[in-house]
Amino acid sequence: MSVRTILNHRHFSLGLGTAFFVIMAAIPSLLTAAGAPGGGIAQLDVLNKIGISAALALSLNLILGQTGLFHMGHTAFFAVGAYATAILNTVYQWPIFSTMPVAGILAAVFALLVALPIIHLRGDYLLVVTIGIVEIVRICLMNNVFGITGGANGIFGIARPAMFGLVFSTPRLQYYLIWGFTGMTIILFHLLEHSRFGRALNYIKQDDLAAAGCGINVARYKLMAFCLGAFWAGMAGTLYAANIRSIEPTSFNFFESVILFAIVILGGSGSIAGVILGSFLLIGLQDLFRDFNSARMLFFGAAMMAMMIFRPQGLLPARRRRYDARRFLGKFSCAIRRQCAAAYNPYAEDEGEQT
Numbered sequence: 001m002s003v004r005t006i007l008n009h010r011h012f013s014l015g016l017g018t019a020f021f022v023i024m025a026a027i028p029s030l031l032t033a034a035g036a037p038g039g040g041i042a043q044l045d046v047l048n049k050i051g052i053s054a055a056l057a058l059s060l061n062l063i064l065g066q067t068g069l070f071h072m073g074h075t076a077f078f079a080v081g082a083y084a085t086a087i088l089n090t091v092y093q094w095p096i097f098s099t100m101p102v103a104g105i106l107a108a109v110f111a112l113l114v115a116l117p118i119i120h121l122r123g124d125y126l127l128v129v130t131i132g133i134v135e136i137v138r139i140c141l142m143n144n145v146f147g148i149t150g151g152a153n154g155i156f157g158i159a160r161p162a163m164f165g166l167v168f169s170t171p172r173l174q175y176y177l178i179w180g181f182t183g184m185t186i187i188l189f190h191l192l193e194h195s196r197f198g199r200a201l202n203y204i205k206q207d208d209l210a211a212a213g214c215g216i217n218v219a220r221y222k223l224m225a226f227c228l229g230a231f232w233a234g235m236a237g238t239l240y241a242a243n244i245r246s247i248e249p250t251s252f253n254f255f256e257s258v259i260l261f262a263i264v265i266l267g268g269s270g271s272i273a274g275v276i277l278g279s280f281l282l283i284g285l286q287d288l289f290r291d292f293n294s295a296r297m298l299f300f301g302a303a304m305m306a307m308m309i310f311r312p313q314g315l316l317p318a319r320r321r322r323y324d325a326r327r328f329l330g331k332f333s334c335a336i337r338r339q340c341a342a343a344y345n346p347y348a349e350d351e352g353e354q355t
Helices: 003-008 010-033 040-068 074-090 096-115 122-144 169-195 196-206 210-211 219-243 256-267 272-288 293-310 325-331 334-344 346-352
Strands: none
Touching: 003 256, 010 040, 010 169, 040 074, 040 169, 040 196, 040 256, 040 272, 074 096, 074 122, 074 219, 074 256, 096 219, 096 272, 122 256, 169 196, 169 219, 169 272, 196 210, 196 219, 210 219, 256 272, 272 293
């Protein structure tokens, strides 16, 4: 059995994913055992940022990586979810977990309203329009739209999430909450990728005209992907608001959209494992180079250039689906089996006549 066959085997992928979850669950205990300052508060804070970014990037991967829509406005949906949670919690005293589905629904409705007139656009044209959406949302938040967003000062005093009397107030509990949500995101999007809906999105990405010819409603599936990705981004915004307890418009600028876009592209478009790896690298490197603020963007740009030259498909690209018709030959009649065999070996009939 070749190395590629082993890597592509589903049991190997399942074992690798299980090992990843076990390691992530053990990290807080390992940091404490290693004697990290403050029980590893600084490291856990970075990992919390990575977890939120990973969940957000996975929701973008549904739109960009699996459907092939060039979308750089995902931060706008993230902002809608975060502000919805902040307003409902600080003004109406809603519990954080109660605001999460509402934040997702509001982000999805906003995505539907935005996507309806632009869903027919392709490539760079869609990219430019979605960039404009991010700036429109940021300017509206800065100008205190409807008098409830707090303007440039943002919203402060967001409560910690609580469930059954347990308040997620410590970095360790926040870590388990965030990475529990990220783990659920990984599982759900993996199942979605291998569902009928996920296969339809893959067909649209490869060739939307051929997909339409096969009976797939391309516009409908694109809208569904857009809204589902926005819904999950809105719920990720809830965790973000509850984690930092204060939000402001500068947290949802165009640079954040660029980072998300880069995570999906550099990690591997359409690859869940690639998105997780890209989140660790890009968010982790930002924290590593936080003392070199002026040189940080230079390093980031150089890394992107190197990736586009030497690894344009990403660090962990998605595996291309392959279907072997020979596996199903036993289910058909002898005539069909002969036709399939001739398709695989066009000289089979000539060899038969010569013998």
